[in-house]
Structure formats: structure tokens, C-alpha cells
Amino acid sequence: MASVNGEFRKLAAGYLFPEIKRRVNEWKALHPGVSVLSLGIGNTTEALSPAVVAAIKERAELLAHRETYTGYGDEQGEPTLREALSGYYKTLGVHLQPDEFFISDGAKADAANIQQLFDSHSVVAVQDPAYPVYVDSNVVAGRAGTYSQQEERYTNLVYLPCVEEKGFIPAVPARHVDLIYLCNPNNPTGAVATKSQLKDFVDYALEHKAVIIYDAAYSEYISDPNLPRSIYEISGAELCAIEINSFSKFSGFTGVRLGWTIVPKSLGCTDSAPGELHRMWFRRQSTFFNGASNLAQSGGLAALHGDGLAQSRSLVAYYKENARIIRQGLQAVGLTVHGGTDSPYVWTRVPKGMGSWEFFDLLLDQCHVVVTPGAGFGPSGEGYVRVSSYGHKEDVEAAMASIRRNLRKEDLE
Ligand SMILES: *Cc1c(COP(=O)(O)O)cnc(C)c1O
Numbered sequence: 074m075a076s077v078n079g080e081f082r083k084l085a086a087g088y089l090f091p092e093i094k095r096r097v098n099e100w101k102a103l104h105p106g107v108s109v110l111s112l113g114i115g116n117t118t119e120a121l122s123p124a125v126v127a128a129i130k131e132r133a134e135l136l137a138h139r140e141t142y143t144g145y146g147d148e149q150g151e152p153t154l155r156e157a158l159s160g161y162y163k164t165l166g167v168h169l170q171p172d173e174f175f176i177s178d179g180a181k182a183d184a185a186n187i188q189q190l191f192d193s194h195s196v197v198a199v200q201d202p203a204y205p206v207y208v209d210s211n212v213v214a215g216r217a218g219t220y221s222q223q224e225e226r227y228t229n230l231v232y233l234p235c236v237e238e239k240g241f242i243p244a245v246p247a248r249h250v251d252l253i254y255l256c257n258p259n260n261p262t263g264a265v266a267t268k269s270q271l272k273d274f275v276d277y278a279l280e281h282k283a284v285i286i287y288d289a290a291y292s293e294y295i296s297d298p299n300l301p302r303s304i305y306e307i308s309g310a311e312l313c314a315i316e317i318n319s320f321s322k323f324s325g326f327t328g329v330r331l332g333w334t335i336v337p338k339s340l341g342c343t344d345s346a347p348g349e350l351h352r353m354w355f356r357r358q359s360t361f362f363n364g365a366s367n368l369a370q371s372g373g374l375a376a377l378h379g380d381g382l383a384q385s386r387s388l389v390a391y392y393k394e395n396a397r398i399i400r401q402g403l404q405a406v407g408l409t410v411h412g413g414t415d416s417p418y419v420w421t422r423v424p425k426g427m428g429s430w431e432f433f434d435l436l437l438d439q440c441h442v443v444v445t446p447g448a449g450f451g452p453s454g455e456g457y458v459r460v461s462s463y464g465h466k467e468d469v470e471a472a473m474a475s476i477r478r479n480l481r482k483e484d485l486e
Pocket of ligand 1: 115178179180181182204256260288290318319320321322326327331332
């Protein structure tokens with residue numbers, strides 16, 4: 074007799090993106106022939122760079138012949154790719170050994186799975202608003218308690234509010250926690266923590282023997298040289314932090330699939346000496362995962378060198394130019410915007426007295442533009458919408474033109 078894992082039933086209903094899709098489809102059905110411009114999702118739209126494509130083709134050609142064919146590769150990922158990543162971090166002044174990197178098929182699965190390393194009673198802190206996987210993976214693992222409709226939160230999670238007055242960077246937890254998820258540059262707010270703000274978290278983690286799970290998927294969007302791109306730029310972080318990153322937003326690998334996670338050998342926690350967590354993650358990955366695609370790994374290697382790196386960075390620059398156009402377009406109609414300078418997301422305050430779903434509906438209805446309601450990312454996201462720079466530049470420009478033309482002034486007062 075099989076019974077289900079009841080923790081799944083605790084996942085809050087109405088996951089954000091399906092609900093957006095439902096509303097957009099409903100609107101489209103009522104307005105046949107009207108096209109809708111989407112600035113709603115974090116999915117890349119521009120072509121893979123030529124150096125990456127060439128490397129993937131070359132690797133495919135090797136696989137086409139039995140003399141050069143290869144099957145399963147190294148459990149942690151191809152050594153050449155891990156060496157290249159170690160070299161990439163050296164350019165940030167961060168020294169990590171190639172065997173501290175675990176190549177994955179993307180950051181999202183690692184962000185969901187990493188909690189398996191920790192005790193099922195660990196107290197978990199998340200930023201509010203947050204990228205949903207940090208919350209949902211801990212719900213399914215039984216650490217979140219139950220969802221309170223009234224409070225719009227899980228009873229056992231510690232929420233770190235990210236508010237406008239503090240530049241959307243949270244303060245360290247006011248109580249003891251064991252695990253802290255940080256996403257920097259942040260999805261959805263577009264905020265980026267300074268070194269001193271990150272140091273507060275590292276100091277907290279060292280004092281409480283907590284572990285920080287640091288999602289740096291947008292690190293390449295940081296242009297300000299004073300802002301940290303890796304948590305290991307903060308000394309002591311190698312003792313208390315795991316960093317997760319991805320080629321998705323850096324090189325347009327959302328469909329190709331490739332990421333990495335760093336579990337430093339010096340990382341420890343309350344009941345675990347340095348080295349054990351690293352070995353446990355190796356054990357976990359070699360048992361439950363069979364490695365990232367070799368084609369993707371060849372593409373990733375190309376993205377870290379010479380032309381490939383320059384082309385990846387110009388892809389990032391393309392989306393950041395979109396973000397600039399969005400910021401300018403929204404400010405021109407009198408909206409208050411945050412983020413979008415070292416990040417692809419523009420966090421936009423909704424007009425006074427309106428809810429984030431209400432403003433979502435209004436932009437859809439009047440301007441035919443889709444954004445993401447902030448409330449879908451957590452209670453502190455209410456009052457904001459996330460506007461994504463992922464899209465073709467001409468579509469972003471058309472969306473801004475439509476907002477300028479169609480958003481009624483009286484709606485903004
Ligand atoms: C897009 C994104 C990722 C990337 O996930 P992949 O699985 O590597 O595509 C990770 N974290 C955040 C916060 C993201 O927005």
C-alpha cells in the first residue's frame with residue numbers, strides 16, 4: 074500500500090507562473106488577434122554565441138566516431154571545465170581548487186537538492202521576496218511547517234524582509250537560524266549587496282555555525298567593480314558558505330543546461346568538521362546524478378575563454394541595455410524603479426493603493442504587457458512587480474512605447 078509524501082500537499086497552491094499564464098490566456102481569449110508583450114519571465118531569448126556553438130559542434134563530431142566517443146564522464150564534471158572555473162574565480166581574487174567545484178545540469182536543481190546535506194530540523198531563513206525553489210525544496214523536506222493563508226507564509230521558516238528603505242538588502246536574522254539562502258544579485262528585486270552587507274551575513278554564519286547557500290546566478294550582471302560577484306570575496310565565507318552558479322543567464326544556457334556548485338573543503342557546521350560536507354555532496358552527486366551533458370560542458374568551457382567569454386559578456390550587456398530601456402521607460406511615466414543596473418530585473422513600485430496582481434491586470438489590459446506580480450515571490454513582494462529584461466530589444470522597446478501610450482495618468486495617482 075503506497076502513501077504519498079504528504080509534505081507535497083503543503084506546497085502553497087497556485088504557483089506563480091502557471092497563474093500568470095492562466096490570466097494571460099484568459100485575456101487573449103477575450104481579445105483575439107491582440108498581441109501581448111512579455112516582460113514576465115526570466116528566460117533568455119538571444120542566440121548562443123558563435124564560440125559556444127562551434128565548441129558544441131566540435132564535441133558532437135568527436136562523439137560521432139567510436140575512436141573519440143566518450144560516455145559517462147568524471148562525477149564532478151570534466152577536469153578542464155573545473156580548472157577553467159577555478160581560473161575564472163582567480164580573476165575575482167578568489168582561490169578555489171578545481172575539486173571544490175561540482176558541475177551540474179543547472180543551478181535550480183542544485184538549489185533544490187543542497188538542503189539534503191542538512192538536518193531535517195534545521196531552521197531555514199529565506200529572503201522575502203525570494204526565488205521560489207529555496208522555499209519549496211524545504212517545504213517538501215518538511216522544514217517549513219504549514220502554509221498560513223492569513224499570514225501568507227510558512228509557520229516554520231524565518232523570513233528576512235527585503236524592503237525599500239534598506240535598498241531591499243535584508244538584515245541578518247534577529248534569532249538563531251541554521252541555513253540562510255541568499256540570492257545576489259537578487260531575483261526578483263534586482264538588488265545587489267555590498268561587501269560589507271555580505272560580511273554581516275558571513276559574520277553571523279560564523280558566529281551561529283550556520284551555513285549560507287549563496288545563489289550567484291546573476292553575478293556576471295554586476296558591472297560596479299566594488300560589488301562582490303562571489304561570496305568567497307568575503308574572508309571567512311569559505312568556512313560557512315556554499316555557492317551555486319549557472320551558465321543560464323551568463324551565456325544563454327537556459328536550454329543547454331549547465332551550472333556549478335562550490336562546496337569548499339574548509340566548510341563545516343555545528344557537528345561536522347571541515348571536509349565532511351564536501352565529501353557528502355560528492356557522495357550525493359555520484360549516487361543521485363550522472364553528470365552534466367558532455368556537449369554542454371564543452372560549450373561551457375568555450376564560454377569561459379577568449380572569444381567565448383567576450384561573446385558571453387556581450388550577451389549579458391544586451392540584456393542589461395534592455396534593463397536600461399525598461400528603467401528609463403517606466404520612470405518616464407512616473408513609476409518608481411529599483412534594480413536593473415547590476416541585474417536583469419527592474420523591481421517597480423506599483424501605483425499607490427494598488428496590489429501587485431491588480432497592477433499586473435492593469436498593465437495586461439491597458440498596455441498588453443506582461444510582468445510578474447511581486448506578491449508571488451513572498452509577502453514583502455506585495456506592492457511591486459518584477460519587469461524582466463529577457464526579450465528581444467525591439468519587443469522591450471515596443472512594450473515601453475505601449476506603456477507610455479496607454480497607461481492612464483489617473484491610474485498612477
Ligand atoms: C535563472 C535562475 C537560476 C538558473 O537556474 P538554471 O537551472 O541554471 O537554469 C538560478 N537561480 C536563480 C535565482 C535564477 O533566477
